[in-house]
Amino acid sequence: MVEWSDAERSAISGVWGKVNIDEIGPQTLGRLLIVYPWTQRYFGSFGDLSSAAAILGNPKVAAHGKVVLGALGKAVKDLDNIKATYSSLSQLHCEKLNVDPDNFRLLADCLTIVVAIKLGAAFSPQVQGTWQKLLAVVVAALSSRYF
């Protein structure tokens, strides 16, 4: 099972406390679709994704960004149980949505960049290390029901 030190728990809740899901979610998903355009293939029903401006102004992208980031909150609130927390989401992404799990890492990278922009100097190397550990655990949990 994943071990979290007190310092790590504190760093994670510190970061999460500054994350506004309604702001960070849309920015993160928007950047994923712009920086890694092949990910747009999963969102055929979202309408206009034809340019960076279209993506960043697209209300379906914004809404879905909030959903995804809201789900991350479940991990933050239950750090000792992340694998179980994401078990059914993992099955959904694999069996129904057919999402290549490598995309979880790409989204995690975009989220880290958006958080770094938001926190500025407060995103110290130690905080970055802890944050990336959290996202790695989440990505592993989301990938866990694939085989």
Add this chain to the structure above:
Amino acid sequence: MVEWTDAERSAITGLWGKINVDEMGPQAFSRLLIVAPWTQRHFASFGNLSSPAAIMGNPKVAAHGKTVMGGLDRAVKNLDNIKATYAQLSVLHSEKLHVDPDNFRLLADCITICAAMKFGPSGFTADVQEAWQKFLCVVASALSRQYH
């Protein structure tokens, strides 16, 4: 060969023009050693790497950070020829230094985070991020090229 749009060229050179290698090099390199501690194995001769504070205050880390970041200058100035530009460095990293090429991606990620923090939401927009990460991906690929 890698194709660069005018917007991408402009984003990359624009960002590079505002980057202070002496400042961002040490920051990015320290983050690599802290966030991905197994990378410290390549730097046994650097002295004290026993804590984040030790790493961030280590003069050899700082000096090497500047060297590595400065190496990106050649790629920025030779966007259409990155593979050839880094051929010798690639051989060096493979045959002499024995660096796992996955580490190039890890360092690129740390550089990207430093750039994001420095330039903020107005400077490091999604378009700029796309161009910058594409650039670093091409660099990492060129550095890995001579491995087999």
